[in-house]
Amino acid sequence: MRSVNFFLIFAAILMSACHNLSGDKTELITQESRTVPDFSGGVMNEEILWYLGRMNNPQISPDGKTLLFGITYYDYKLNKGNNDLYVLELPDGQPTQITRTENNESAAIWRPDGKKIAYLAPHEGKMQIWEMDPDGKQPKVISNAPSDITGFAYAPDMSQIVYAMNVQLDPTIEQRYPDLPLANAKIYDDLMYRHWNQWADGTYSHLFIASYPKMENPVELLEGKKFHSPIPSHGGFEQIAWSPDSKKIAYCTKESSGKDFAVSTNSDIFIYDLEQKTTINLTAENKGYDMNPVFSPDGSKLVWWSMKTDGFESEKHRLFIHDFNSNTSKDFSTNFDQDAENFAWSKDGKTVYFTSCKEATYQIYSLNVESEEITQITEGDHDYINILVADQMLIGTKTTHALPAELFTINPQTREEKQLSFINTEVLSKITLSKTEKRWVKTTDGKDMLVWVILPPNFDPAQKYPTLLYCQGGPQSSVSQFFSYRWNFQMLASRGYVVVAPNRRGLPGFGSEWNDQISKDYGGQNMKDYLSAIDDVAKEPYVDETRLGAVGASYGGFSVYWLAGNHQKRFKTFIAHCGMFNFESWYGTTEELFFANHDIEGPYWENYKSYSFSPHRFVGNWDTPILVIHGGNDFRIPYTEGMQAFNAAQIKGIPSRFLYFPDEDHFVSKPQNAMLWQREFLGWLDRWLKEEK
Numbered sequence: 001m002r003s004v005n006f007f008l009i010f011a012a013i014l015m016s017a018c019h020n021l022s023g024d025k026t027e028l029i030t031q032e033s034r035t036v037p038d039f040s041g042g043v044m045n046e047e048i049l050w051y052l053g054r055m056n057n058p059q060i061s062p063d064g065k066t067l068l069f070g071i072t073y074y075d076y077k078l079n080k081g082n083n084d085l086y087v088l089e090l091p092d093g094q095p096t097q098i099t100r101t102e103n104n105e106s107a108a109i110w111r112p113d114g115k116k117i118a119y120l121a122p123h124e125g126k127m128q129i130w131e132m133d134p135d136g137k138q139p140k141v142i143s144n145a146p147s148d149i150t151g152f153a154y155a156p157d158m159s160q161i162v163y164a165m166n167v168q169l170d171p172t173i174e175q176r177y178p179d180l181p182l183a184n185a186k187i188y189d190d191l192m193y194r195h196w197n198q199w200a201d202g203t204y205s206h207l208f209i210a211s212y213p214k215m216e217n218p219v220e221l222l223e224g225k226k227f228h229s230p231i232p233s234h235g236g237f238e239q240i241a242w243s244p245d246s247k248k249i250a251y252c253t254k255e256s257s258g259k260d261f262a263v264s265t266n267s268d269i270f271i272y273d274l275e276q277k278t279t280i281n282l283t284a285e286n287k288g289y290d291m292n293p294v295f296s297p298d299g300s301k302l303v304w305w306s307m308k309t310d311g312f313e314s315e316k317h318r319l320f321i322h323d324f325n326s327n328t329s330k331d332f333s334t335n336f337d338q339d340a341e342n343f344a345w346s347k348d349g350k351t352v353y354f355t356s357c358k359e360a361t362y363q364i365y366s367l368n369v370e371s372e373e374i375t376q377i378t379e380g381d382h383d384y385i386n387i388l389v390a391d392q393m394l395i396g397t398k399t400t401h402a403l404p405a406e407l408f409t410i411n412p413q414t415r416e417e418k419q420l421s422f423i424n425t426e427v428l429s430k431i432t433l434s435k436t437e438k439r440w441v442k443t444t445d446g447k448d449m450l451v452w453v454i455l456p457p458n459f460d461p462a463q464k465y466p467t468l469l470y471c472q473g474g475p476q477s478s479v480s481q482f483f484s485y486r487w488n489f490q491m492l493a494s495r496g497y498v499v500v501a502p503n504r505r506g507l508p509g510f511g512s513e514w515n516d517q518i519s520k521d522y523g524g525q526n527m528k529d530y531l532s533a534i535d536d537v538a539k540e541p542y543v544d545e546t547r548l549g550a551v552g553a554s555y556g557g558f559s560v561y562w563l564a565g566n567h568q569k570r571f572k573t574f575i576a577h578c579g580m581f582n583f584e585s586w587y588g589t590t591e592e593l594f595f596a597n598h599d600i601e602g603p604y605w606e607n608y609k610s611y612s613f614s615p616h617r618f619v620g621n622w623d624t625p626i627l628v629i630h631g632g633n634d635f636r637i638p639y640t641e642g643m644q645a646f647n648a649a650q651i652k653g654i655p656s657r658f659l660y661f662p663d664e665d666h667f668v669s670k671p672q673n674a675m676l677w678q679r680e681f682l683g684w685l686d687r688w689l690k691e692e693k
Helices: 006-016 258-263 490-493 512-516 525-537 555-564 583-587 593-599 615-621 640-651 673-690
Strands: 052-062 066-073 082-087 106-110 117-123 124-134 149-154 160-169 205-211 240-242 246-252 268-273 278-279 290-295 302-308 318-323 330-331 341-345 350-360 362-369 373-376 382-387 394-398 403-410 418-419 434-442 448-455 465-471 498-502 543-553 573-577 624-633 656-661
Touching: 006 434, 006 615, 052 382, 052 394, 052 403, 106 149, 106 593, 124 149, 149 240, 149 341, 160 240, 160 498, 205 246, 246 290, 258 593, 268 290, 290 341, 290 512, 318 350, 341 382, 350 382, 373 512, 434 525, 448 490, 465 490, 465 525, 465 555, 465 673, 490 498, 490 673, 498 525, 525 543, 525 555, 543 555, 543 673, 555 615, 573 673, 583 593, 583 640, 593 624, 615 640, 624 673, 640 656, 656 673
Parallel strands: 362 382, 465 498, 465 543, 543 573, 573 624, 624 656
Antiparallel strands: 052 066, 066 082, 106 117, 117 124, 149 160, 160 205, 240 246, 246 268, 268 278, 290 302, 302 318, 318 330, 341 350, 350 362, 362 373, 382 394, 394 403, 403 418, 434 448, 448 498
């Protein structure tokens, strides 16, 4: 479900997978110490995929001359990973590692004077703020918070630090019943008793402002209020921003809890004045999401992304700017029918740079604030997933289906791009990569749909290949040029499959009408789009139309379940991961109800129309082998949905398998679990699409 921005949550998932999962003290994982995979096969496989370094969280130094970023390396045999920090001198330096510990240093940023780097790492059992020299020397813990600090930012004048920490506001079982210390129970009187992958424990994420460097006399924002800041499931400290004069903080929260939190997307941006100790709601008039504020260099303006409609969590991300001098807010994207996010101001404050999805790619754009003109800067089949502003250039993190995240420089005038980091170049040079082709397919209603076709390495058009229809999750998440560490198109194609990945109805990058159409029509036009894509590609002489499969997760898992009952014998096998199977039971067990209320028009006892699309209603037509996968800690789509689907297949005598991960959620993030997932996934496909029956 797209209520989580998966690009933002990826860093948190990555870091959770870094910890020593066995709990034992093990050797330090470094780039050099890891178990080296066997490259003799010459193509991508699960061992090579987990051997790649994963670059994250790039930050530019205050003088614009040095990049700071993390790289996570995994060793699947140890079932853990470790994130260390690196610096790179611009414009052509080589990465220099500045930490080499088991602490998984995270959330690293520059101190405003550039003389220190700060980061989060454990100290006496709690995540605390540390500082060190830019070369990694003299690390020193500077905070002593009573619980884990989850994010932080310096005031520009370095007088204070704002940080986030959970505070206990609801009583624990031990506090309720002190004479029953061994009781193991949870008691709830309201909704949102569990969210994403965690049961509510009575704590709320609050912001604290403390003096620097002594970290004394913290002031708690939202004190006593059962609200969160940062808002969970929406990333992290990009929701918090200091004004350049250090006198104000902009922060995001939803002024709601319990049932109200579950049914509404109405988040707002608040401005806290440190001198006056007053708070104003800057976005009170808007009833949808308002997120991720960024002050202009002179502090006179604030940019953020905004959605108009309460309850619609996949609506267009509008580009809003507030002018503090005139006290007015304005949508600068009224004539721009695309999302706008990941904002960065030019040094002179005249331009806002941002990313936007266009035709299944993420590009960098600029907004001239005075003329209101929006200009596309980058072009090509790639994704840029963030932007930094250096002296004479932009720096972005770029991916393609064949390229894990690497840093590139972009000249905003000439549009020239240059690769800056080469973290995985050596590894990728040892294997043959598959190629992606762009294809436009006519839909049943006469529209053009972009479809990626990923061909096996050493592709031979004279051969016939088994072919997979990839069904995207979200439902409104682009099938772009992402490089996934689970749904990895390189690995699927390297196994000898053609992969068909359509940008069916309900995906961004093709205008609001295309994106929004899917709501209330889950079993309608977007399912016809899937079939149009696979039918069109199946006409190619290199596709064996007798060996087609369909795979997907989340909404893609739902899509697979629906297709299983409505595919008219097209497919020979299915794989559904964490999919919705029975809309009625799903509505009764999911947590963020605003999604269901908008997309399937509310509870089944009030409006049953959209429930006619529920896959369980078509099980009578099921006759095709299916692999069902689910995580035990998935609270967005609880694992009982997978159990129902597997049970139905078993009762009908259909060859089926249930792969269940008790300690995973909507994703599979632990190394050996993920590799098991990949082996079972590919083994199932090989069994039903390659072996003679």
